[in-house]
Amino acid sequence: MNLPSRVTITEVGPRDGLQNEPAIIPLEQKIALVDALSATGLTRIEAASFVSAKAIPQMADASDVLRGNQRRPGVTYIGLVPNEIGARSAIEARVDEIAVVVSASELHNRSNLNRGVADTLDSIKVVANLARDAGLAWSGYISTAFGCPYEGDVDPANVLEIAGILRDQGASGVALGDTIGIANPRQVSSLVERFFADVPSVGLRLHFHDTRGMALANVIAAMDCGTSQFDGSIGGLGGCPYAPGASGNVATEDMAAMLHAMGIETGVDLDALLNAAWLAEDIVGRPLDGRIKKAAERSGRLSKGLV
Amino acid sequence: MNLPSRVTITEVGPRDGLQNEPAIIPLEQKIALVDALSATGLTRIEAASFVSAKAIPQMADASDVLRGNQRRPGVTYIGLVPNEIGARSAIEARVDEIAVVVSASELHNRSNLNRGVADTLDSIKVVANLARDAGLAWSGYISTAFGCPYEGDVDPANVLEIAGILRDQGASGVALGDTIGIANPRQVSSLVERFFADVPSVGLRLHFHDTRGMALANVIAAMDCGTSQFDGSIGGLGGCPYAPGASGNVATEDMAAMLHAMGIETGVDLDALLNAAWLAEDIVGRPLDGRIKKAAERSGRLSKGLV
Numbered sequence: 001m002n003l004p005s006r007v008t009i010t011e012v013g014p015r016d017g018l019q020n021e022p023a024i025i026p027l028e029q030k031i032a033l034v035d036a037l038s039a040t041g042l043t044r045i046e047a048a049s050f051v052s053a054k055a056i057p058q059m060a061d062a063s064d065v066l067r068g069n070q071r072r073p074g075v076t077y078i079g080l081v082p083n084e085i086g087a088r089s090a091i092e093a094r095v096d097e098i099a100v101v102v103s104a105s106e107l108h109n110r111s112n113l114n115r116g117v118a119d120t121l122d123s124i125k126v127v128a129n130l131a132r133d134a135g136l137a138w139s140g141y142i143s144t145a146f147g148c149p150y151e152g153d154v155d156p157a158n159v160l161e162i163a164g165i166l167r168d169q170g171a172s173g174v175a176l177g178d179t180i181g182i183a184n185p186r187q188v189s190s191l192v193e194r195f196f197a198d199v200p201s202v203g204l205r206l207h208f209h210d211t212r213g214m215a216l217a218n219v220i221a222a223m224d225c226g227t228s229q230f231d232g233s234i235g236g237l238g239g240c241p242y243a244p245g246a247s248g249n250v251a252t253e254d255m256a257a258m259l260h261a262m263g264i265e266t267g268v269d270l271d272a273l274l275n276a277a278w279l280a281e282d283i284v285g286r287p288l289d290g291r292i293k294k295a296a297e298r299s300g301r302l303s304k305g306l307v
Numbered sequence: 308m309n310l311p312s313r314v315t316i317t318e319v320g321p322r323d324g325l326q327n328e329p330a331i332i333p334l335e336q337k338i339a340l341v342d343a344l345s346a347t348g349l350t351r352i353e354a355a356s357f358v359s360a361k362a363i364p365q366m367a368d369a370s371d372v373l374r375g376n377q378r379r380p381g382v383t384y385i386g387l388v389p390n391e392i393g394a395r396s397a398i399e400a401r402v403d404e405i406a407v408v409v410s411a412s413e414l415h416n417r418s419n420l421n422r423g424v425a426d427t428l429d430s431i432k433v434v435a436n437l438a439r440d441a442g443l444a445w446s447g448y449i450s451t452a453f454g455c456p457y458e459g460d461v462d463p464a465n466v467l468e469i470a471g472i473l474r475d476q477g478a479s480g481v482a483l484g485d486t487i488g489i490a491n492p493r494q495v496s497s498l499v500e501r502f503f504a505d506v507p508s509v510g511l512r513l514h515f516h517d518t519r520g521m522a523l524a525n526v527i528a529a530m531d532c533g534t535s536q537f538d539g540s541i542g543g544l545g546g547c548p549y550a551p552g553a554s555g556n557v558a559t560e561d562m563a564a565m566l567h568a569m570g571i572e573t574g575v576d577l578d579a580l581l582n583a584a585w586l587a588e589d590i591v592g593r594p595l596d597g598r599i600k601k602a603a604e605r606s607g608r609l610s611k612g613l614v
Binding site: 003215291 | 564
């Protein structure tokens with residue numbers, strides 16, 4: 001296997017995780033989670049979504065989350081924005097980076113953003129200009145890149161075309177989202193290889209959900225093809241309200257534990273991540289899916305080498 | 308990636324799974340599970356352990372499980388035996404294949420079998436002779452091949468030496484057991500490559516537990532090195548009573564779903580496997596860890612291409 005020596009993890013739990021919680025989490029708990037995460041050595045944290053409070057009330061206090069946390073030096077605090085209004089709020093709240101989102105499938109895009117893919121790409125152009133004027137980097141998620149809950153299979157050509165448009169609009173990175181956790185390692189290899197061939201000159205991140213338990217297998221396949229940037233969600237928080245059957249993102253601490261066991265650096269402290277995962281559980285008030293957390297609880301101790 | 312076109316799964320749930328259940332499962336339910344599994348297209352089923360009823364009361368009716376099930380043509384029914392007495396019972400109950408077990412680490416072997424590795428290998432020689440006289444194939448598990456709950460790291464040289472001894476004693480196959488679910492993909496690649504180089508002329512199976520969520524990632528790494536035989540446990544049943552913190556085997560249906568999605572044949576029917584997993588849950592009376600089962604429950608339907 002061809003493996004990187006270092007992987008960069010983007011933590012998306014405070015956004016992709018908490019936006020899907022049925023309850024609205026109090027502001028101070030959101031800030032506590034972001035601060036616990038920035039204390040782990042993670043350098044990229046997607047802290048909130050600047051979406052309309054009417055659409056997603058869970059994220060109504062996005063600006064306060066950005067303003068209230070410790071803003072630890074060396075950490076990039078990212079805000080997801082669905083449109084121009086969100087972008088203005090995010091810039092005002094002094095995010096370090098903006099994330100935009102578009103789906104590779106028309107029907108999911110309409111469910112998620114209430115408009116078509118072409119309109120969304122137009123809107124992203126406006127956001128891109130705002131980000132450039134503010135001197136901020138921005139990156140683009142392509143949701144349903146490996147399969148759509150409404151349309152089924154997704155043509156990789158669609159994904160690559162959208163990725164090329166995002167790059168041409170000035171994205172510093174593109175994240176391919178396996179929104180419903182349906183990607184398999186062969187598919188990941190294939191899409192990643194095509195991505196590097198067809199859409200050079202833009203960073204590639206992969207965003208896996210662990211719905212069918214394949215997320216870490218997909219990380220292996222993606223690394224083998226040269227990917228070294230992955231999203232994770234603390235404890236396995238998350239899911240997609242518009243994707244029936246979707247469960248959480250791959251748990252950040254499970255991914256980090258695997259990478260460390262393989263001798264791949266991430267810069268994060270595993271014990272601190274585990275504590276953040278337990279904090280996330282306390283905040284949402286239910287057990288999360290992360291596996292090493294459960295293993296640590298079951299054994300009542302950290303075993304040699306790896307919890 | 309270098310992937311096989313076909314993988315053979317050995318189902319170990321009725322043995323590795325049910326022997327770890329706190330409750331004793333009624334005989335007719337054990338038989339129902341074995342019959343449900345043989346109806347899925349699985350060709351290898353480890354149906355019971357012929358261990359002393361005093362040591363593991365859960366397996367006291369091993370002979371009745373072998374005698375009472377349908378014995379579907381084309382299916383190899385395997386019995387695990389810890390010693391000569393067990394081997395005689397298994398042969399009498401007309402198993403198709405015998406499995407023996409030895410640990411790669413001395414302390415785990417003593418916990419599991421109440422004697423040392425050298426004594427266990429002597430005892431396996433006796434079992435091997437009985438199997439040969441009965442015209443039966445036998446294979447050997449090497450437990451703790453990737454790490455031990457008592458000794459920590461395990462020297463791969465120990466594993467390969469024991470594998471060579473088993474081969475020389477006439478084993479048709481060797482299964483490397485990740486008893487505590489601590490193996491990582493790089494370690495799997497490394498051990499499998501050394502196995503093929505140092506211990507040729509014997510079949511290799513890999514037996515992963517999913518304690519830390521790495522089982523499917525390990526399957527990918529192992530296939531990439533040329534392995535095409537894996538153990539699975541329906542629903543993710545299992546664990547090891549002598550390995551603190553161990554959880555179940557990789558769920559057979561999750562592994563089959565991933566392989567099918569990748570275009571790798573297993574000969575099993577995924578819907579039938581899911582039904583067997585739900586039966587296993589009914590039998591043990593608690594939710595099991597298998598992921599596609601949960602995804603199917605969450606979505607209330609089978610989505611396109613893959614549940």
